[in-house]
Amino acid sequence: MTDSRPQRKLSGILKWIARMFLHFLAISVLTILTQVGGISYILFLLVKRFYNNKKLSIWHRIGWNTLVFMLIFLFVNIVIVPPLAKQISGRIPLPYFNTKHSNIKPANIFTCLLNRHYVKPGMKDLLKDMEKEMNQGEKQKLQWLYLDANFPFIDGFPLLPHRSHDDGRKLDIAFFYKKKNGEQYKRRVSFLGYGVCEGPSGKEVNYPKICRDKGYWQYNILEEITSQKSIKKYPFDKERNKKILQKLATDKRVRRIFIEPHLKTRLGLGGYSKIRFHGCPAVRHDDHIHIEI
Numbered sequence: 343m344t345d346s347r348p349q350r351k352l353s354g355i356l357k358w359i360a361r362m363f364l365h366f367l368a369i370s371v372l373t374i375l376t377q378v379g380g381i382s383y384i385l386f387l388l389v390k391r392f393y394n395n396k397k398l399s400i401w402h403r404i405g406w407n408t409l410v411f412m413l414i415f416l417f418v419n420i421v422i423v424p425p426l427a428k429q430i431s432g433r434i435p436l437p438y439f440n441t442k443h444s445n446i447k448p449a450n451i452f453t454c455l456l457n458r459h460y461v462k463p464g465m466k467d468l469l470k471d472m473e474k475e476m477n478q479g480e481k482q483k484l485q486w487l488y489l490d491a492n493f494p495f496i497d498g499f500p501l502l503p504h505r506s507h508d509d510g511r512k513l514d515i516a517f518f519y520k521k522k523n524g525e526q527y528k529r530r531v532s533f534l535g536y537g538v539c540e541g542p543s544g545k546e547v548n549y550p551k552i553c554r555d556k557g558y559w560q561y562n563i564l565e566e567i568t569s570q571k572s573i574k575k576y577p578f579d580k581e582r583n584k585k586i587l588q589k590l591a592t593d594k595r596v597r598r599i600f601i602e603p604h605l606k607t608r609l610g611l612g613g614y615s616k617i618r619f620h621g622c623p624a625v626r627h628d629d630h631i632h633i634e635i
């Protein structure tokens with residue numbers, strides 16, 4: 343039995359609505375994750391009209407579409423966005439890789455691919471100055487791993503799941519960790535770079551517990567989903583972390599720094615008023631340093 347014309351028309355409309363919903367979903371997710379990914383997706387939909395691959399099998403079609411989308415996405419992110427961001431919002435990207443003169447790179451390359459590595463030039467200068475100062479007296483150049491920074495455009499556009507990284511003036515960097523011989527452990531301690539925590543011990547003030555008891559379930563979430571094995575293998579580097587925090591806290595350009603209160607006490611940084619507690623609605627900060635200028 344064949345469908346009647348009204349039935350075929352209805353099924354066509356339903357298919358169109360489903361397709362539009364999926365496009366809308368893709369644009370929303372890409373915008374939330376990467377800010378400009380939704381625009382790349384719209385460009386992809388426009389480009390897709392110019393190549394007809396309907397004769398190919400479904401898997402070949404998916405392969406082609408994914409490839410074309412990825413090429414557009416990378417082209418937009420690497421070629422179009424950096425000069426536009428500099429022009430429009432005064433934000434510049436942090437480096438993708440180490441260079442001859444500087445060992446600053448993301449803990450995870452996805453930070454850059456998702457456009458989460460934009461800062462005001464002052465933040466990049468600060469990081470480079472800190473690198474130079476911290477390298478003095480070191481046998482080998484230190485490796486700096488940065489985590490989330492900001493999106494390229496629009497003050498107030500949220501970089502989820504952060505509460506504040508929305509104006510180019512915020513940056514998270516990884517703590518320093520060391521090997522048994524005292525040398526720096528130069529690799530990330532977890533896939534995202536977050537979540538491996540130097541938790542409170544004994545009588546130290548315990549905000550992870552205080553916040554959990556107050557009902558802030560999200561406070562410990564990254565620690566709960568991340569393996570803590572690497573911190574036993576590559577311990578928290580007390581000396582280097584104290585030194586960088588002191589340098590940051592006494593630099594005029596820095597407005598605030600967030601770390602867990604127990605680390606502030608443990609490292610003897612009680613006298614530095616710029617080093618503060620971020621509050622239970624955030625997530626714990628004994629796995630990274632949050633810097634604001």
Ligand SMILES: [Zn+2]
Pocket residue numbers: 504507512513514631632633
């Ligand atoms: Zn942060």
